[in-house]
Amino acid sequence: MIRVNDVQKHFGALHVLRGITFEVQKGEAIVIIGPSGSGKSTLLRCINLLVEPDSGQVFIDGVQVNRHGIRHEWVRQQVGMVFQSFNLFTHLTAIDNVTLGLTRVKGMTHDKAVEKARELLARVGLAAKENSYPAELSGGQQQRVAIARALAMDPKAMLFDEPTSALDPEYIREVLDVMTALAREGMTMIVVTHEMGFASNVASRILFMDAGKIVEEGSAEQIFHRPKEERTRSFVSKILR
Amino acid sequence: MADLRKFLRERWRYIDAMLAVAVIVGSLAYIYDLLVGSRGLDVAYITRNYGLYVHAVLTNVYATTIAFLVGMAIGFSVGWLRTARTMPLAKFVLSLRAERRARSEDREVIKADSGFLIFFSLLWYGAKYVVRRIGDGFVEIIRGTPLYVQILFASSFFIVFLREYATEGLLIGIITLAINTGGYQAEIFRAGLQTVHSGQIEAARAIGFSRLRAMRYVILPQALRLIIPPLTNEYIGLFKASTFLFVLGVQTEISYIALHEGYAGDVFEIFAMVTAIFLAITVTLSFVVQSLERRFRIPGLGIEAVRKPRGVKMPAPVA
Ligand SMILES: Nc1ncnc2c1ncn2[C@@H]1O[C@H](COP(=O)(O)OP(=O)(O)OP(=O)(O)O)[C@@H](O)[C@H]1O
Ligand SMILES: [Mg+2]
Numbered sequence: 204m205i206r207v208n209d210v211q212k213h214f215g216a217l218h219v220l221r222g223i224t225f226e227v228q229k230g231e232a233i234v235i236i237g238p239s240g241s242g243k244s245t246l247l248r249c250i251n252l253l254v255e256p257d258s259g260q261v262f263i264d265g266v267q268v269n270r271h272g273i274r275h276e277w278v279r280q281q282v283g284m285v286f287q288s289f290n291l292f293t294h295l296t297a298i299d300n301v302t303l304g305l306t307r308v309k310g311m312t313h314d315k316a317v318e319k320a321r322e323l324l325a326r327v328g329l330a331a332k333e334n335s336y337p338a339e340l341s342g343g344q345q346q347r348v349a350i351a352r353a354l355a356m357d358p359k360a361m362l363f364d365e366p367t368s369a370l371d372p373e374y375i376r377e378v379l380d381v382m383t384a385l386a387r388e389g390m391t392m393i394v395v396t397h398e399m400g401f402a403s404n405v406a407s408r409i410l411f412m413d414a415g416k417i418v419e420e421g422s423a424e425q426i427f428h429r430p431k432e433e434r435t436r437s438f439v440s441k442i443l444r
Numbered sequence: 445m446a447d448l449r450k451f452l453r454e455r456w457r458y459i460d461a462m463l464a465v466a467v468i469v470g471s472l473a474y475i476y477d478l479l480v481g482s483r484g485l486d487v488a489y490i491t492r493n494y495g496l497y498v499h500a501v502l503t504n505v506y507a508t509t510i511a512f513l514v515g516m517a518i519g520f521s522v523g524w525l526r527t528a529r530t531m532p533l534a535k536f537v538l539s540l541r542a543e544r545r546a547r548s549e550d551r552e553v554i555k556a557d558s559g560f561l562i563f564f565s566l567l568w569y570g571a572k573y574v575v576r577r578i579g580d581g582f583v584e585i586i587r588g589t590p591l592y593v594q595i596l597f598a599s600s601f602f603i604v605f606l607r608e609y610a611t612e613g614l615l616i617g618i619i620t621l622a623i624n625t626g627g628y629q630a631e632i633f634r635a636g637l638q639t640v641h642s643g644q645i646e647a648a649r650a651i652g653f654s655r656l657r658a659m660r661y662v663i664l665p666q667a668l669r670l671i672i673p674p675l676t677n678e679y680i681g682l683f684k685a686s687t688f689l690f691v692l693g694v695q696t697e698i699s700y701i702a703l704h705e706g707y708a709g710d711v712f713e714i715f716a717m718v719t720a721i722f723l724a725i726t727v728t729l730s731f732v733v734q735s736l737e738r739r740f741r742i743p744g745l746g747i748e749a750v751r752k753p754r755g756v757k758m759p760a761p762v763a
Binding site: 353 | 641643644646647648649650651652653654657661662665666669742743744745
C-alpha cells in the first residue's frame with residue numbers, strides 16, 4: 204500500500220532522513236517510535252509530500268508519487284494526516300471543517316458534503332457537536348473532528364503524527380478508541396505515538412527510528428520486551444519506566 | 445446590590461456609549477463657550493452654507509472609498525509578498541554549499557544534475573529576493589514620506605509625463621491616496637496573514653488544497669477578521685487625509701474654509717460644521733464596523749485565542 208524506498212532528506216546541512224526503507228501492507232497499522240528529533244514527523248511529511256524527499260521513492264498503491272507530473276494536491280488526498288496540534292480551521296464549525304475539503308477540493312455539492320460530514324462526525328462520536336467552533340471543543344473532541352476531516356477525503360491510508368501527545372490524560376482514551384476502531388475496520392495506518400498500550404494492541408509492527416534511520420523493526424512484544432539493539436533498549440526503558 | 449451589578453453588566457455597552465457622548469458634548473460646549481461666547485451663534489450662516497460643506501465632504505467620501513478599495517488590492521498583494529521568507533544572499537549561498545558538502549560526504553556521488561539544481565534554485569531565489577525587496581522599498585517610501593509631498597510629487601509627475609490628465613485633480617488625488625493607503629495596508633495585511641497559525645495552512649494543504657486556495661478559503665477568512673480594526677483605523681485616517689486633495693484643486697471642505705469670505709468672522713461656525721460632518725461619518729462608520737465584527741465574530745479567533753481549550757496541554761517548547 205505504502206512503500207518508502209531509500210528516502211533521504213536534508214534541511215540545509217542537517218541530514219534528517221538517512222535512507223529510510225519500509226513497506227506497509229493494505230489494512231495494516233504500524234507504529235513508529237523514536238526520540239525527539241529522530242525524523243519521525245519528517246518521514247510522515249515525506250509520505251504525503253508536505254516535505255519533498257531529496258532522493259528515494261515513495262509509492263502509494265503502486266504509484267510513485269514523488270516524481271514529476273504527479274500533482275501534490277492529488278497525492279495528499281490519497282493519504283489523510285492528523286497532527287499533534289489538531290490544526291482545525293479556527294474560523295469554521297466542526298461540520299464546516301469536515302465539509303470544506305469536500306466542497307472546495309472534491310467539488311461535492313453542499314448537501315451531499317453535509318450528509319457525509321454528519322456520518323463521519325457520528326462515527327467519531329461527535330454528532331451533537333457539529334455546530335461548535337474548535338475553541339468550544341475539548342482537545343480530545345478537536346482531535347476527533349480532525350480525524351473526521353481527514354477521513355472525509357476518502358484516503359487510502361492515514362498518517363497520525365503524535366495525535367495524543369498534546370492531550371491531557373483523560374482525553375487520550377477517546378482519541379485512541381477512534382483510532383483503534385479505524386484500524387479494526389481495515390484502514391491502513393502509520394502512527395507516530397508513544398502510547399504503548401495502543402502500539403501493543405493495534406500495531407502489527409513497530410519501527411524504532413533514531414537519527415534518521417530505522418534502527419529496529421518488529422512486533423510490539425519484541426520491541427518492548429526483547430529489543431535486539433542497544434539503542435532501542437535504552438529508549439524503550441525510558442518510555443516504559 | 446447584586447441587582448445593580450447585574451444591571452451594570454448587561455447594560456454596560458449603553459452606559460459606556462452614554463458616558464462617551466456626555467464627555468464629547470461637554471468638551472464641545474466648552475469650546476463653544478470659548479469661541480462664540482457672548483457673540484452668539486450665526487445660525488443663518490450655517491443654514492445658508494451647510495449644503496455646500498456636505499457636498500464637499502461627499503467628494504471626500506467618494507475619493508476615500510475608491511482609493512481604499514484599490515489600496516486593499518495593493519495592500520493584500522504587497523503584504524502577501526512580504527510574508528515570503530528570504531534570507532541574506534551570503535547565507536543562502538553558504539547553506540547551498542553546506543548542503544552539497546553534506547550530501548557528497550554520505551553518498552560519494554553528487555548527482556549529475558545538481559549543477560542545474562543549484563542554478564535554478566539561485567534563479568528562483570533571485571526572483572523572490574528582488575520582488576520582495578521592491579515590496580519592502582515601496583512600503584518604506586510610502587510610510588517614510590509625508591502624504592502632502594506624495595500628492596505634489598504625483599501632480600508634477602502628471603504634469604511632466606501625462607499632460608492631458610494634469611488638470612484631473614480628483615483622479616490624481618485618488619491614485620495618490622490609493623498608492624498611499626496601499627503601502628500602509630500592506631503592513632496591516634502582512635501582520636494579519638502572519639498571525640494566522642502556520643498549522644492552518646499545513647492542515648489545508650494536507651487535505652489537498654493548493655497554496656492559492658488555502659489562502660482563499662483558510663488564511664484570508666481568518667486574517668480579514670483579525671485586521672478589521674486596523675483597517676477601519678486606516679480608512680478613517682485616509683478619510684481625514686483626503687482633505688489634502690485641496691492642493692490639487694479638488695473642492696473639499698478645507699478649501700471652502702480657505703476660500704470663503706466668512707473666514708474672518710465665522711470661524712466657529714465653519715469648524716462646527718466640518719467637525720459635525722466628519723464626526724457623524726466616522727462615528728457611524730465605527731458603529732457599522734462594530735456590528736460587523738460582532739456579526740462575524742468567531743469564538744477562539746483574535747484576543748480570545750489566548751484562552752486554552754479544556755484538555756489541552758500547552759505546547760511543549762520545540763527542541
Ligand atoms: N522545516 C524544517 N526546516 C529545518 N529543519 C527542520 C524542519 N523540520 C524539521 N527539522 C529538523 O529536522 C529534525 C527532525 O525533525 P522531526 O520533526 O522529523 O523530528 P521528530 O522525530 O518528529 O521529533 P519529535 O518527537 O520532537 O516530534 C529536527 O532536528 C528538526 O529541527
Ligand atoms: Mg514530530
